[in-house]
Amino acid sequence: MSKKHPIIAITGSAGAGTTTVRHVFSDIFRRQGVTPQIIKGDSFHRHEKAEMDRLIAQSTQSGNPLTYFGPEANMFDKQEAVFAQYAKTGQAEMRHYIKDKDDAIEYGHAIGSFTPWKKMDAGSDLLFYEGMHGGAAAHSWTRRKANPSHLPQGKERRGKGGKGVNAAQHVDLLIGIVPAVNLEWIQKIHRDCSRDGCTVEKTTATILRRMRDYIHFITPQFAMTDINFQRMPLVDTSHPFIARDIPTEDESIVVIHFRDPHRFDFPEIQRRIPDSFMSRPNTLVAPGGKMRLALRVICTPLIRELMANKSAKSRA
Numbered sequence: 001m002s003k004k005h006p007i008i009a010i011t012g013s014a015g016a017g018t019t020t021v022r023h024v025f026s027d028i029f030r031r032q033g034v035t036p037q038i039i040k041g042d043s044f045h046r047h048e049k050a051e052m053d054r055l056i057a058q059s060t061q062s063g064n065p066l067t068y069f070g071p072e073a074n075m076f077d078k079q080e081a082v083f084a085q086y087a088k089t090g091q092a093e094m095r096h097y098i099k100d101k102d103d104a105i106e107y108g109h110a111i112g113s114f115t116p117w118k119k120m121d122a123g124s125d126l127l128f129y130e131g132m133h134g135g136a137a138a139h140s141w142t143r144r145k146a147n148p149s150h151l152p153q154g155k156e157r158r159g160k161g162g163k164g165v166n167a168a169q170h171v172d173l174l175i176g177i178v179p180a181v182n183l184e185w186i187q188k189i190h191r192d193c194s195r196d197g198c199t200v201e202k203t204t205a206t207i208l209r210r211m212r213d214y215i216h217f218i219t220p221q222f223a224m225t226d227i228n229f230q231r232m233p234l235v236d237t238s239h240p241f242i243a244r245d246i247p248t249e250d251e252s253i254v255v256i257h258f259r260d261p262h263r264f265d266f267p268e269i270q271r272r273i274p275d276s277f278m279s280r281p282n283t284l285v286a287p288g289g290k291m292r293l294a295l296r297v298i299c300t301p302l303i304r305e306l307m308a309n310k311s312a313k314s315r316a
Helices: 018-031 049-061 076-089 100-105 181-192 199-223 266-272 290-313
Strands: 005-011 036-040 126-131 173-177 227-233 252-258 279-280 281-286
Touching: 005 018, 005 076, 018 036, 018 126, 018 173, 018 290, 036 049, 076 126, 126 279, 126 290, 173 199, 173 252, 181 199, 181 227, 199 227, 227 290, 266 290, 281 290
Parallel strands: 005 126, 005 173, 036 126, 173 227
Antiparallel strands: 227 252, 252 281, 279 281
16 A cells, blocks of 8 residues: 555456446546546456457366456456556556457557557556456465366466465555346346347356356455445346346445444435435445445545545655
8 A cells, every 4th residue: 555656446347337436436536636547457458359269268168267357367466566566656557458449549459459568657646446356365365276278287277467466455445346246247238238249148158157256256355345335226136137127226225335434424424325324333325326426425535535645645
């Protein structure tokens, strides 16, 4: 962690809604006059899309599937190095993953590829990470031994970016976005199937293929977060694979868990978030339609605190 060069990380699985949360934080930064350096988790993928697709197909046939959730597909060691360097100096190397046509136009690279690594622009107030592994830390993982065909004989299926990594230790504010799992699957199915060539069956197969890595490499992060925002549907989602639409925000509640509740003025938070209530001393429940408001009310003072500590450290 660094008072002079703070890091905020938003972490959540594919389909959890981290991109929406990033937009809320961008609005908070604008209102607070904060200049963030934004970095996305997919920039730390180990392989370009074509190679990753090949490895996924090869490993799936072997019965030990490779997924985007695990360390074989991600450079967690590089992520930790970037976090550590930024915390120390306020700068580090970064690159962009070209996800769609807009990225291809903006950066001049093919979809599914990466831009070259280059030094971040100077002058940012903090580093803001959004992706699936903001709380990447090997000590929170457990893993079975394996012998997939795409790794050398006898090696543990961990990859260079797994063992000994603790990127989370450099994060000053770690926030988890964790919908109820059936809701997460519904959101992923509808998002994926909005693209050409996707079917519910293909997305369901992807969910099944990723399940083991989801349990080992996504879920453990939420035990280390400072705050978790969990959207819970108030309509029937018992069969997510036939759901015709995504439950709306007004058909949901948000369960917000605080690791250190003593830092927060809950009566004031409840006053500012209509119809919210405390279900436990460390848990606030709010209407689903108030999630963006809850993010602003809860996180804005934390960002102000980070900036105040940064100013104090700079003057020291």
